[in-house]
Amino acid sequence: MIQFQQVSKSYPGGFDAIRNLSFEVPDGELVFLAGHSGAGKSTLLKLMAGIEKPSSGAVLLNGQNLARMSRASLPFVRRHIGLIFQDHKILYDRNVFDNVRLPLDIIGFDHAEGRRRVLAALDKVGLAGKEKLNPISLSGGEQQRLCIARAVVHRPSILLADEPTANLDSDYAHDILELFKSFHQVGVTILISAHDESLMADYGRRILRLKHGQFCA
Numbered sequence: 001m002i003q004f005q006q007v008s009k010s011y012p013g014g015f016d017a018i019r020n021l022s023f024e025v026p027d028g029e030l031v032f033l034a035g036h037s038g039a040g041k042s043t044l045l046k047l048m049a050g051i052e053k054p055s056s057g058a059v060l061l062n063g064q065n066l067a068r069m070s071r072a073s074l075p076f077v078r079r080h081i082g083l084i085f086q087d088h089k090i091l092y093d094r095n096v097f098d099n100v101r102l103p104l105d106i107i108g109f110d111h112a113e114g115r116r117r118v119l120a121a122l123d124k125v126g127l128a129g130k131e132k133l134n135p136i137s138l139s140g141g142e143q144q145r146l147c148i149a150r151a152v153v154h155r156p157s158i159l160l161a162d163e164p165t166a167n168l169d170s171d172y173a174h175d176i177l178e179l180f181k182s183f184h185q186v187g188v189t190i191l192i193s194a195h196d197e198s199l200m201a202d203y204g205r206r207i208l209r210l211k212h213g214q215f216c217a
Ligand SMILES: Nc1ncnc2c1ncn2[C@@H]1O[C@H](COP(=O)(O)OP(=O)(O)OP(=O)(O)O)[C@@H](O)[C@H]1O
Pocket: 011, 012, 015, 016, 017, 035, 036, 037, 038, 039, 040, 041, 042, 043, 044, 195
């Protein structure tokens, strides 16, 4: 369960990106986050992942207040979270396989089991057979799939995706959303942000709409 309790976030300079938000996302739910550019979608996802701290209020993961956690325990919490952010952070000096393997290396995963996981993740996102390629040779959509494989390779229970369909044509965007749906079907809690609400309409899921840092109808 993810809980926001009267959360506000001001960035230096006094700009309020998120204003007094309270909501809950139960385990296993798929939720969309809609809103104009600058509405606060990325900020909300960063607060959820513990990357940003609230200026006031509390963000709780399974009852634990992220802001109160020690620096040492935050990485353990993050292991339950898969992140797909707008700045891909793909490493172009490594091949596709090594990019996806990265989170497992950080955790210190067993080599053989790690290899199996990476190949399974690449297969899941439709990149089987491309593991030895340099990511630069992948299309934009394939690079997005690479990021998704990297986000799910450690089998997180929560997946946070910031505009994963940005810059993709609508057919490809639907393919990506279908991929998220398949993770949702195996019990992963998922939040997906997008400014194009028409993409979300077909999925019949809860849509949180942000406008200038607050929820709107
Ligand atoms: N690190 C930061 N420092 C200062 N201001 C920031 C920072 N990050 C975001 N902001 C500001 O907070 C507001 C919300 O930004 P945020 O990135 O959360 O919105 P968004 O809805 O994700 O927008 P977009 O769809 O364009 O990515 C914006 O006005 C932005 O300029």
